[in-house]
Amino acid sequence: MVIKTTARDRINDENDKAIELNNVSYQYPNSLEPSLRGLNLSLNKGQFIVLMGAAGAGKTTLSLCLNGLIPQLFEGELTGEVKVAGRNVRKTPVQLMSTILGLVLQDPETQILGRTVEEDTAFGPRNISVPLEEIQDRVDRSLEKVRLKGYNQRLTEELSGGEKQRLAIAGVLAMEPEILVLDEPTSELDPAGRLEIYATLDDLRRKRALTILLAEHSSEEVINRADEIIVLNQGQLVWRGEPTQLFRDIPLLQQYGIKPLPVSLVGWNLYEKGWIAIDEIPLDLPSAARLLKKLLSSPTQSANAVMHFPLQPKQHDRKDHQFPEEKAIEIKDLFYQYQSGNPILQGINLTIDSGDFVALIGQNGAGKTTLAKHLNGLLKPTSGEVCVHGMSTQKYDTAHLARTIGYVFQNPDHQIFSTTVEKEIEYGLKNTGLTTAEIKEQLNQVLKETGLEDYRHVHPFTLGKGERQMIAVASILVLKPRILIVDEPTTGADYSGVQAMMRLINQLHQGGTTIIMVSHDMDLVAQYAQRVIVLKEGSVLLDGHPREVFAQEKILADASIIPPQLCRLSACLSDVGFSETLLHPEEFTALFERGDITKCW
Amino acid sequence: MLVASSSENTLIHRLDVRSKMLGFLVIIILSFLFQNPIYQLAIISATAFLALAINIPLRKITGLIIPLLPIVISIILITGFSYSPQHFDHLSNRKILFYLFPGKHLGATVGGFLMGTTFLLRIWSLLIASSILTFTTSLEDFTQFFQWIKVPAEVSMILTTALRFIPTLDKKRSLILEAQMARGMNLHGKGIIGSIRSYIPIMIPLFINSIIMANSLSMAMLNRGYGLSRVWTVKLDKAIAARDFWALTVIIFLSFLCLFLRFKLRLGLL
Numbered sequence: 100m101v102i103k104t105t106a107r108d109r110i111n112d113e114n115d116k117a118i119e120l121n122n123v124s125y126q127y128p129n130s131l132e133p134s135l136r137g138l139n140l141s142l143n144k145g146q147f148i149v150l151m152g153a154a155g156a157g158k159t160t161l162s163l164c165l166n167g168l169i170p171q172l173f174e175g176e177l178t179g180e181v182k183v184a185g186r187n188v189r190k191t192p193v194q195l196m197s198t199i200l201g202l203v204l205q206d207p208e209t210q211i212l213g214r215t216v217e218e219d220t221a222f223g224p225r226n227i228s229v230p231l232e233e234i235q236d237r238v239d240r241s242l243e244k245v246r247l248k249g250y251n252q253r254l255t256e257e258l259s260g261g262e263k264q265r266l267a268i269a270g271v272l273a274m275e276p277e278i279l280v281l282d283e284p285t286s287e288l289d290p291a292g293r294l295e296i297y298a299t300l301d302d303l304r305r306k307r308a309l310t311i312l313l314a315e316h317s318s319e320e321v322i323n324r325a326d327e328i329i330v331l332n333q334g335q336l337v338w339r340g341e342p343t344q345l346f347r348d349i350p351l352l353q354q355y356g357i358k359p360l361p362v363s364l365v366g367w368n369l370y371e372k373g374w375i376a377i378d379e380i381p382l383d384l385p386s387a388a389r390l391l392k393k394l395l396s397s398p399t400q401s402a403n404a405v406m407h408f409p410l411q412p413k414q415h416d417r418k419d420h421q422f423p424e425e426k427a428i429e430i431k432d433l434f435y436q437y438q439s440g441n442p443i444l445q446g447i448n449l450t451i452d453s454g455d456f457v458a459l460i461g462q463n464g465a466g467k468t469t470l471a472k473h474l475n476g477l478l479k480p481t482s483g484e485v486c487v488h489g490m491s492t493q494k495y496d497t498a499h500l501a502r503t504i505g506y507v508f509q510n511p512d513h514q515i516f517s518t519t520v521e522k523e524i525e526y527g528l529k530n531t532g533l534t535t536a537e538i539k540e541q542l543n544q545v546l547k548e549t550g551l552e553d554y555r556h557v558h559p560f561t562l563g564k565g566e567r568q569m570i571a572v573a574s575i576l577v578l579k580p581r582i583l584i585v586d587e588p589t590t591g592a593d594y595s596g597v598q599a600m601m602r603l604i605n606q607l608h609q610g611g612t613t614i615i616m617v618s619h620d621m622d623l624v625a626q627y628a629q630r631v632i633v634l635k636e637g638s639v640l641l642d643g644h645p646r647e648v649f650a651q652e653k654i655l656a657d658a659s660i661i662p663p664q665l666c667r668l669s670a671c672l673s674d675v676g677f678s679e680t681l682l683h684p685e686e687f688t689a690l691f692e693r694g695d696i697t698k699c700w
Numbered sequence: 701m702l703v704a705s706s707s708e709n710t711l712i713h714r715l716d717v718r719s720k721m722l723g724f725l726v727i728i729i730l731s732f733l734f735q736n737p738i739y740q741l742a743i744i745s746a747t748a749f750l751a752l753a754i755n756i757p758l759r760k761i762t763g764l765i766i767p768l769l770p771i772v773i774s775i776i777l778i779t780g781f782s783y784s785p786q787h788f789d790h791l792s793n794r795k796i797l798f799y800l801f802p803g804k805h806l807g808a809t810v811g812g813f814l815m816g817t818t819f820l821l822r823i824w825s826l827l828i829a830s831s832i833l834t835f836t837t838s839l840e841d842f843t844q845f846f847q848w849i850k851v852p853a854e855v856s857m858i859l860t861t862a863l864r865f866i867p868t869l870d871k872k873r874s875l876i877l878e879a880q881m882a883r884g885m886n887l888h889g890k891g892i893i894g895s896i897r898s899y900i901p902i903m904i905p906l907f908i909n910s911i912i913m914a915n916s917l918s919m920a921m922l923n924r925g926y927g928l929s930r931v932w933t934v935k936l937d938k939a940i941a942a943r944d945f946w947a948l949t950v951i952i953f954l955s956f957l958c959l960f961l962r963f964k965l966r967l968g969l970l
Contacts, residue, residue, distance in 0.1 A: 168919055194928035202923050208868055209916035212861065212924070214839045223924035225933040234933060256867055270924055477878050497881045506882035512912065513872070514879040516904035526901065527883035560908070574883055 116185070117278050117310040118142040118165060123179035124334075125160055125169055134160040136334040138179070142312065144277070147304060149321045149342070150314040152331035153356025154593040155563060158314040161331070162282040165312070166200045167193040184277055198227060200278040201271030205286050205591070207263035216242065216258070216266055217251040223274045234273075241269040244306065245299045259463065261292025265299055272303075278310040279303070286316065286591040289463045289619050291659050293320065300324070316593055318358050319664065322346055322382050330355050347380040358594040361622060361664040362387035364684035369394070372688070384664060388671035394691065395675060425453040425488075427582050427613040428474060433483035435469060435637075443469045445637040447483070451630075453581070456614045458624040458645075461634035462659040467617045470634065471584050474615065475504045488581060502531060505580035509587040511564070511571035520562075521546070521555040524574045531578070541577050549573040549603060565596035572603065582613040589620060601627060625649060625663040625682040633658055650680040710754045711943065712832065717841040718848070719944045720833055723951050727829040730958050731822045734968030737814055740821035747828040756835050761827050770896050772823070776816030783812035793970045811970045818970075839864055844934070853930055861917065869910060876905045 120140040126133040135157045142148055150158050163169045167188045170177040181188040184199050204210055213219025220238045229237065242248050245265040250258075258266060264284055271279065281300075285293040297320050303309055304324075315321050321328070322342050330338035330345070332355050338345065345351065349367040352359045359367070365387060366380030374394065381387035428451040435444040444466050451457055459467045472478040473485050476492040485492045487504050508514070517523035524545060528538045546552045549569050554562060559570050568588065575583065585604060589597040597620075605627060608614045618624055624631060624645065631648040633641040635658040641648050649655070649666040661667075669681045681687055712720070731743050751758055765772075785794035785807075793811030800806040839860045846856035880901045921927070961967045 163919075166923065168922065172919065172922060192928065193922040194925045197923050197925045202919075204916065204919065204923075206916060209913050210920040210923075212864065212917075212920065214864065218838075218840055222926075226925035227928055228931060228933055231933055267920075274925060472878070475882055477881060498884045498886055501882060501884040508875070508879045508882070510875070512909060513876045513905055514883070514901075515908070516901045530884035530886055571879075578883065 115143050116141055117144045117146070117183070118312070119180075119182040120164075121180040121182075123164065123177070123181055125164060125175060125177045127160075127173065127175045130175075132334075134334050135164070138334070138336055140329070140336060142310065144310050145308045146326045147300075147311045147324055148313070149325040149328045150312060150331065151316070151321075151328055151345075151355075151357050152337075153595055154565060155333070156331040156355075157334040158331055159282050160334075162202060162280050162312075162314060164188065165278075165280055166196045166202045167191060168202070194226070197223065197271075197276065198274050199276055200280060201268075201274055201276035203264070203268050203271055203279070203281040203284050205283045207260060207267050207287065210267040210270070211255045211263060212270075213255060215251070216247060216253045216255060216269075219255055219266060220269050220273050223270055227274070237273045237275070241272040244272055244303060245269040246295070246302070259292065260288045261295035264288060264292065264296055268296075268299060276309075278312065280312045280314075282314045283316065283591070284313075285320075290661065291462055293317070297324070316358065318346060318352075318360050322360065330357070332356075343382060346382050347377055356593050356595040358597075361684060362668060365665070365668070365687045366390065368684055368688040369691075374691075384667055384671065387668050391668070391672060391687070392675060426486075427451050427453045427455065427488060428615075429484075429486045430473075431484045431486075433470075433473065433480050433485060435473065435478060435481045443637050444473075444480075447637075447639060449632065449639065449642075451613065451615070453613055454608075454611055456608050456627060456629040457616070458628035458631045459615065459617045459634060460619070460621070460624060460631060460660060461640075465634040465658065466637040467634055468586060469637075471506070471586060471615065471617050474582070474584060475506045476500045477506070498530065501527065501580070502578050503580055504582040504584065505575035505578055506584045507572050507575050507586065507588060509590050511567040514571060514574065515559045515567065518558055519556050520551055520559055520570055523559055523570055524551075524577050527574055527578050541579065545573045545577040548576065548606075550599075565592055565599065568592065568596070568600065569603070572600070576607070580612070582615065583607060584615045584617070586617045587619065588616065589618070589623065597623070621649075621661065621663040625666065633660065645682060646680040649682070710836070712750065712754050713836045714941075714943065715836075715947055716940050716944045717837055717845045718940070719947045719951075720837055721845055722948065724829055724833050726951050726955050728826065730955075731825050733958060733962050735815060735818055735970045736968045737817045737821055739968040740818050740825065744821055744825045744828065747825050747832065750832055751828050754832065754836060756828075756831055758828070761831050765824060765827065768823070772820045775819050776813060779816035779819065780808045780812040781806050783809055783815055785809055785811070787811060788970045789966075790970060814970055834863060834866070847934065853932070857926070861921075865913065865917070868913070869906070872909050872913075873902070873906055876902050876909070879905075 118140065119142075120138050123135055123138040124133050125135040138157075138161070150161065152158055160169065163173065164177070164181050165183055165188065169175065170189065171193050177189070183196065186196070186199065188196060211219050212222050217238055220241055221234050224234045224237050238251070239248075242250060245268050247262065247265055247269060250262075255263065255266065268279075268281075268284070285296050288296065300311065300313070301324070304311065313321070313325075325342045328338075328340065328342050328345050329336060337355060338351065346360055346363050347366075349359050349363065360382060362381045362384060366375065369375045369390075370377055370380055375390065379390060381390050428449070430447050430449040433444050433447040434442070436442045447470060459471065461467050469478060473480060473492065474487060476495060476497040479493060487500060490500065490503065492500065515523055517526060521542065525538055525542050528541060533541070546555055549572060551566070551569060551573055554566065559567055562570070572585075572588070583604070588600050588604065592600065601623060604614060604616070616624070616628065628645055631641070631643065631645050632639055633648060633655065640658050641651060641654060649662040650670070652662055652667070652670060655662055663682065665682060665684065665687070666680050668687075669677065669679060681690070727743065727747060731740065734740060734743075748758060751761070781800060785796065788794050788809070788811035790811075793809065793814060795810045796807035797810060798808055800808065842860050842863060843856055846859060847853075851859075885901055886898060
């Protein structure tokens with residue numbers, strides 16, 4: 100009797116398991132280190148699990164193991180057992196696994212196989228010979244789930260990034276899987292696209308008992324969604340538990356290369372001072388606002404505080420005076436339109452001083468990249484004029500301007516063609532007519548600045564994306580441009596990759612280089628920029644200091660921009676008479692120490 | 701095969717894929733039928749007329765030929781020297797313009813250069829014709845056509861996927877070109893070899909990106925059950941309409957006319 104009950108329990112327990120991994124290790128061919136090391140994992144059905152960790156932690160590899168792409172498509176050495184919904188993945192064809200576990204990858208461009216939305220969504224069911232009438236039904240249901248109802252005949256190439264990724268999810272859902280695995284589905288998308296994907300995931304959770312495993316870098320989006328978070332580090336499971344526990348442990352997040360929430364950083368500073376308990380560290384905006392107001396209502400606390408965190412000199416107020424009066428860029432009445440007549444830029448007038456750090460922000464299609472491409476002559480104005488250090492871009496070609504203004508593109512793989520890092524970086528210099536000795540000197544200097552010295556003889560494609568992005572930056576820096584345009588320099592990078600890239604850009608800025616950064620990451624913009632230019636429909640909507648610009652929440656909302664979390668936190672304190680917009684966690688702590696706010700009470 | 705299909709609804713868009721494929725095949729045959737560049741110009745004019753009628757961005761197609769110019773010029777030079785006078789029917793084309801080496805070695809013939817020009821114009825007309833085909837035909841239609849002519853499912857998928865990814869690769873090409881220009885790339889190298897070499901920084905990243913894309917694509921296809929069985933659900937066949945009969949009549953008439961000109965009247969030869 101006892102034995103029977105145990106057996107039934109075991110069966111029930113197994114039936115409840117969506118995913119089971121027993122001592123799973125995997126090493127890619129030609130790789131020196133394994134990507135997964137002795138992974139043991141068991142996930143119940145119906146949960147929303149988030150997989151976090153730095154780049155190279157093993158998140159993508161684990162995702163590929165779950166539907167059998169490893170080891171059926173990717174060669175390499177897989178040991179241990181992977182079971183999904185009770186099936187041994189090694190023994191089940193990937194195509195059959197796709198009806199049990201749907202996998203959505205990072206890049207929506209390479210997941211869409213049809214010309215129209217309907218054709219693409221129907222691709223999967225047609226492969227598994229679903230009858231035509233049922234295919235139509237599945238297509239309609241899947242499109243509705245991802246908020247693409249009525250898009251059936253739209254051409255896939257005309258969809259936005261967010262729509263394309265939702266279509267990729269619809270294509271997977273049309274296979275009617277029990278489990279949905281998404282590998283950083285928002286890493287290539289703008290904020291609007293990210294919101295669309297998360298709204299879709301919320302809908303999916305509400306409408307259907309689907310098990311969701313999401314690999315993600317972004318902390319803000321997962322905190323209130325995940326039932327559980329799993330942290331991988333160098334292929335090992337290093338932490339597992341509730342999101343609240345993880346995001347309150349700032350040292351742990353930093354150890355594993357996960358971005359902390361800005362409001363938690365404020366809370367962590369207060370916790371370190373002994374003003375709050377660890378479980379009081381806020382994890383979202385309302386709780387942060389409540390906490391700060393509560394602290395403010397207790398004047399003794401701030402009065403007794405010792406000033407450990409003096410307000411940092413505001414980076415934005417620092418001005419490099421190396422080129423005090425010189426204009427780096429002058430744009431006069433710039434209009435640009437496509438051959439079809441569609442206007443993209445409509446009467447831009449701007450002056451950027453030498454040594455500035457300017458951020459161009461705005462939703463996709465606002466004209467940010469089009470404007471940036473005018474600065475180095477990749478695009479020529481339809482009317483108006485762009486001058487770079489006195490040179491009109493109408494008169495000089497991009498090759499000539501490249502020595503004055505560098506442009507680092509989003510994807511480093513669009514430029515790498517040499518067999519070593521050294522050759523890749525010196526390519527631009529060879530076009531300038533410098534002597535071999537001069538080339539070597541400049542090359543060595545840039546390799547040192549970018550930390551690529553150890554890789555100089557290595558093939559660029561054997562390095563990770565972070566290092567390849569650094570090579571792209573180095574190949575521009577070697578030309579010693581006085582102005583540097585960086586277009587989404589941190590897209591798809593993990594927290595430590597973002598920090599490394601921004602340290603370098605900031606260092607260049609300190610050295611006198613004018614920086615123009617196109618970015619969707621408002622936290623980075625707030626942290627580093629001296630001036631923010633907001634574009635909307637090809638015109639300048641706002642232009643000013645980050646504190647001024649991010650205080651305009653309503654106007655920014657009109658341009659689909661959400662200010663950084665800390666700026667919104669500052670706004671939440673307006674009802675207690677606080678009017679400043681703060682950008683850094685330390686500034687909040689310093690306020691208490693200075694007693695600025697307590698005077699209001 | 702360089703322009704993605706559009707959702708417009710011109711007469712050519714509405715034609716059955718079989719009619720369009722036959723028309724395309726006829727244009728290929730005709731372009732190989734005639735050696736004389738004048739006749740090639742006539743074929744180009746006809747295809748360009750069709751392209752303009754359906755609003756294909758002709759400037760874009762012409763732009764695509766520009767990077768090929770160094771290769772095309774090389775071909776014209778090579779053919780100029782490699783065709784001996786005996787290859788040509790007309791005496792004027794047998795004329796040797798000059799010799800490359802002393803002792804009357806390696807002569808450049810008029811016919812050879814004209815043949816090279818024909819090669820250039822042939823590439824051009826085929827580019828326009830294939831663009832008309834891809835601009836007006838959906839992937840679903842291509843897939844059905846390949847099934848109709850009993851092409852194995854795998855081959856059909858390879859062909860349609862290749863067509864689907866042409867616009868994506870074209871976008872990649874533009875991005876790569878911009879990235880290299882931003883670091884001072886000069887596309888005008890010295891001499892023919894220099895010109896070809898200057899394209900290496902574009903061709904290699906394009907090749908690498910194509911491989912990365914192909915890898916991602918194979919994953920995406922497996923994720924969607926591709927290859928589970930050799931059959932898949934087929935949509936209902938389209939019926940041949942009256943407009944197709946008219947189109948076929950025109951195509952067949954033109955084919956016979958050209959065959960008559962070429963073989964009976966022996967026109968279009970060099």
